[in-house]
Amino acid sequence: MKKLFYSQKIAPYVFICPFVITVLLFWIAPICNGVLLSFQDVLKDEWVGFNNYSRLLTDKIFYKAVWNSFKYMVGTLVLLIPFPMLFATLLNNKLLKGTEFFKSVYFLPALTSVVVAGTIFRLMFGESASSLFNQVIGFFGLDPIKWLKGANTTYFALLLLACWRWTGVNILYFLAGLQNIPTELYEAASIDGATKWQQFKSISIPLLKPTTVYVLTISIYAGLSMFLESTMLFKGNNSPNNIGLTIVGYLYRQGVEKRAMGYACAVGMVLLIIVMVVNVIQLKLTGTFKEEDK
Known part of the structure; x- marks a missing residue:
């Protein structure tokens, strides 16, 4: 038995067992179970075939939830990749003082509970003239706005919440990537007369590609799976004309609120x-699959 545990052939399999078991129990098994339930009417305990999927094709609320999620995802990609990359470049500058302080400040929102953050943002975007953002626009002579009752203003509120919460996390990702780039490359470029912008464009951006692809991948997943932020902002899963409804929110509405588990x-x-199709497309567009083949 002792020889069995110390065998070089068996040891690798022993070490990967916890990961394999975790994936099987908490990823593969739920997906397989979900696939089976999607072909059933759970309340009636009967097999309905593709009825749940055909119902989705004519469900206008589902399409609206998909559109809201895609719009939110695109907005977060536009804001939460280039700006954190620029901020990380500034923090990576050795001439900047207090970088550790700024890192802590940027990361602090990620440690804040989404419940607390959503509640605070709901108050900030309140309808009364005394709410923070109505006071801000009131300073410019504008009338109070019902922020969470319009599609565009709700979109702005959700994006602002996302930027406040995740900018610091993405900064740390890019900062880790920048610190892995040899400083000799920047020194050589500086000697050749390259400006800081040229160094950023020709050295930082290309060598940050692995980090960028990773942040892009997790941002796509996070954007399409957003639920709790919208729920806390509207104090529930119901928003006016479903302007804040996401795909996960619609899944929750069908599965938990209406108990239509098969449809959910x-x-x-x-x-x-x-999620898989979008990520596969972006991995092909960024050339990640081609690099792995090589």
Whole structure:
């Protein structure tokens, strides 16, 4: 038995066992179970085939939830990749003092509970003239706005919450990537007369590609799976004309609120396919698959 545990052939399998078991129990098994439930009417305990999926094709609320999630995802990608990259470049400058302080300040929002943050933002975007953002626009002579009752203003509120919460995390990702770039490359470029912008464009951005692809991948997943932020902002899963409804929010509405578990599982399977397709497309566009083949 002792020889068995100390065997060089068996040891690698022993070490990967916890990971394999975790994936099987908490990823593969739930997905398989979800696929089976998506073909059933759980309340009636009967097999309905593709009825749940055909129902999705004519469900206007589902399409609106998909559109809201995609719009939110695109907004977060536009804001939460280039700006954190620029901020990380500034923090990586050795001439800047107090970088550790700024790192802590930027990362602090990520440690804040989404429940607390959503509640605070709901008060900030309140309808009364005394709410923070109505006071701000009131300073410019504008009338109070019902922020969380309009599609565009709600979108702005959700993006602002996302930027406040995740900018610091992405800064740390890019900062870690920048610190792995040899300083000799910047020194050589500086000697050749390259400006800081040229160094950033020709050295930092290309060598940050692995970090950028990683941040892009997790941002796509986070954008399409957003739920709690919207729920806390509207103090529930119901928003005016479903302007804050996301795919996960619609899944929750069907599965938990209406107890249509089979239909909710169909929504979940479609969400899984969408996330995988979008990520595969972006990995091909960024050339990640080609590099792995080489």
